[in-house]
Amino acid sequence: MKKSTLIISFLFLTMSCFSQKTENSKNSLKQQLDTYLKETIEVNQIPGLVVAVIKNGKVIYQQFCGKSSLEDNTIVDENSIFRLYSTTKLITAVGVFQLIEKNKISLEDKISKYLDNLPKEWQDVKVKNLITHSSGLPDIVKFEDIPYSLDESEKWIRLYKKPMEFETGDHFSYNQTNYCLLTKIIESISGLTFEDYILKNQFPSVKKGVVYSANASEFISNRVTHHVFNFKKKKYERFNADHVKIHNSGSGLNITLKEFIAWNERLDKNILLSKATKTLMWSQFEYKDKKDDFLYGWSLYSTNNVKSFGFSGGYMTAFRKFTDNDLTIIFLSNGYKFFNVEERIINHIAGIIDKRLMDKKLLVEEEIITAFFKNDIVKAKQSYFTLKNKNATLQLEDALNITAYTLMSTDRLNDAIKVFEFNIEENPKSFNAFDSLAEGYFKNGQLEISKKNYQKSYELNPENTNAKDMINRINELLKKQ
Incomplete structure (x- = not known):
């Protein structure tokens, strides 16, 4: 065989092997992600979900799972439209910064520049305080006399009479009033409805797959059903609440996975901003208390000291950008039985894709929680000790506490108490346990045994005012018995 032929043959063989390895790697990655999602869906009985992983500008993984509606027995597919809930706020934040980029608004502008008849206490609140949840304004969704169904003008009349929560700029406090006001400001500046402004500037050529509606009972073709598990009836029920139009900017965007991926691409390519x-x-906003970490409309996360940006919504959706790793992960679902998993799924997938993002503690916590939900207490403890022995340097008190509280919130109080008790065995010097x-x-x-444990907690930490307050409360209740 001639030398040149040998070289060509060698190159062909090398390229074939490389191609095969790449393909095997892709298959292995897909298998890992598929297996993980399948187990998570089974443990938490998630009705339906979609996931996309974008790496280096390309979609390397995409999955559609389960039912869009259990009642109608329809499946999730590429046409399924998911409501983003508070993940919507990312799109609104981009809309605000589009106005900033066009010099139509400034973060330092007082909101009174754009809105009339505000209370005196609201006058010095700035745009930056709205988008960073540092306004201190009363939260429109926290008052019994301001229900969602109330006429919007009457809502503002009543809200204007409520006291400020804290000094503007002092600290982070998640607040829906902030985004209701951003809606009014955007409309004042643009001359458009909030919805038309966003669609025109961020989804200009989209014909379907993007629609605003904060009304869960409104029929929208291909929109998935929001399922809520009723533990008394032991079945999923449809969530039908109408959060009304004023909340569209904070929680009302409905979108397909395809259009969300396309939006992310426009963001990455500097088309939107x-x-x-x-x-x-x-960039990080500087709160006066110097304790909170938040960006301008985006949450800040840290995984193994690697920063990422994003937001989550309704305990069912999440969007995360690991900009230094050129990695974006989108997770959208339509319900959960036991506990919300959107952030854990994002973190777990990130670790599978890029080992530098694998947070060992979070993964072990996830395994512990899963063990207690899948098995009886004896088998769950066995799994716990196996994990503990393999990860001797990790502190696992929080994992047990999270597990117990999650069990308690899902109408499994007796099981929760068993896990709380187990946590005491494992952490006998923990006031929090x-x-x-x-x-x-x-x-x-x-009550008596509750009091005894609050007293022990207070002995371990005399600064635990909750324990002190609860002891006094229990004493009053015991007197009445």
């Missing part, structure tokens, strides 16, 4: 404007949007166990006993009507 310039690189400089994105840098500003993704005793405080949590005391809470479990209190909810179960076991």
